[in-house]
């Protein structure tokens with residue numbers, strides 16, 4: 529009788545105990561990729577982000593702790609297109625994790641299937657130019673973020689098939705929210721079609737294309753090359769001549785430089801970011817961060 533009761537208790541536990549799922553241990557290189565991974569992975573992933581959201585994604589300071597994190601990871605999510613080429617390779621070599629080897633299921637490269645902009649006919653690394661293989665800031669177009677989220681969901685499903693339905697449901701929720709926001713954002717920017725904006729670094733090529741604005745004057749003479757006073761003076765003169773008033777400023781770039789040019793040209797500096805957590809009050813997710821950028825741009829364009 530006693531044995532029966534014990535057997536019954538065991539059976540009941542097996543039937544009714546909550547299912548325990550293994551969590552995927554995921555490392556994302558930058559905070560925008562981490563936000564997409566969090567949206568798709570939900571509580572089925574344990575996430576670590578390497579770059580701080582206020583750090584230049586091209587020049588992230590490598591730390592020994594990154595190697596430990598990569599060594600223990602089931603997956604690494606990277607932007608690709610050489611965004612992390614200056615710093616991720618040596619960290620992965622040090623981590624010696626076969627799960628993250630090139631073409632392994634745990635190596636998730638998010639620019640796969642994305643149409644890259646500014647791809648030069650010939651690779652151009654002159655003067656340390658950091659967009660030598662094209663512009664890697666493709667997530668600033670929400671439709672590319674949609675594609676990257678899908679890439680991440682496919683990778684998670686391959687790595688943890690038991691959670692496939694959860695990943696799919698999370699992806700569907702994120703995609704539906706993104707589609708709704710995108711339609712609204714495009715409508716808000718419609719009255720400003722063709723307006724020009726200055727940026728310090730060309731993180732905005734995909735954003736500009738999607739939202740119908742032109743971001744074609746840069747404080748940097750080339751991506752990753754610090755500006756000279758002569759170059760800044762030429763940009764300020766161009767802004768005045770063409771009546772361009774708004775300058776995009778990202779947290780990892782020199783605010784004082786942007787302020788100096790704005791003063792000389794009678795322009796306004798607005799704070800925008802690629803990275804969730806990069807600006808106070810911009811919200812923790814990808815959509816909240818884009819909402820902040822859109823709102824900042826629309827109010828600056830309305831004011832000028």
Ligand SMILES: [Zn+2]
Nearest residue numbers: 586658730751
């Ligand atoms: Zn760049």
